[in-house]
Amino acid sequence: MKKYLPFIFLGVGILILVLVFVFIRSKKSADVTDDNGTLVELAFSDRPFASLTPTTDGHYLNLKIEKIKVPKATSMDYELLYSLPDGRAQGVPGTADLKNQSTFERKLLMGSESNGKFRYDEGVEEGALTIRFRDSKGKLLAKFSTKFHLQSNVTELTSIDTNFTYVLDKKPKGIFFITMETFGLPSEASVSEAKGGPYGVFASDILPSGSASGWQNTASNIFYK
Secondary structure: OHHHHHHHHHHHHHHHHHHHHHHHHHHHHHHHHOOOOOOOOOOHHHOOEEEEEEOOOOOEEEEEEEOOOOOOOOEEEEEEEEEOOOOOEEEEEEEEEOOOOOOEEEEEEOEEEEOOEEEEOOOOOEEEEEEEEEOOOOOEEEEEEEEEEEEEOOOEEEOOOOOOEEEEOOOOOOOEEEEEEOEOOOOOOOOOOOOOOOEEEEEOOOOOOEEOOOOEEEEOOEEEO
């Protein structure tokens, strides 16, 4: 019996290590990736205001999140997903430290870079933006997601869900536009609730004149009902 004791102790030790590893792994996974827990409910006036503004060449999108008021949030995960003409999906993920921050801004490349050489994804027309706010332990507090529509050389700018349309007075040349829901309104807007939208139209240059029938606006490019 004694000659088997070392093997028994070894087996028990391995079992304990495995159980500890599984416990730590499952706890970490639950803290960081569980999107199904109870989330913070924000009043409409406290929701963040998100925008994606294309650059003049259409290769980058300037992501800006303003009016960050999620209680106890210390970090924000962001994920930009978009579709290529051949059906492939590409993504641009990232994480931002929100310590003493009420605004976040980052320039996102639709393509890739290696050793100073750039490859740009051409023909992108639609995609999605998701942001997740987490506390210091990685617990998910709030999540927002929207689809965006990237267009150029058209007179009608439409949201992916087709609920919103901005009609330009004339067809512009060389300007890229993104139409998307913005989650909330800019901080200067004095609107406590909205039945539709809000939607934003963001241009790589000055937004040409146009109209959005049936919609109110808080700025020249932000619309709600």
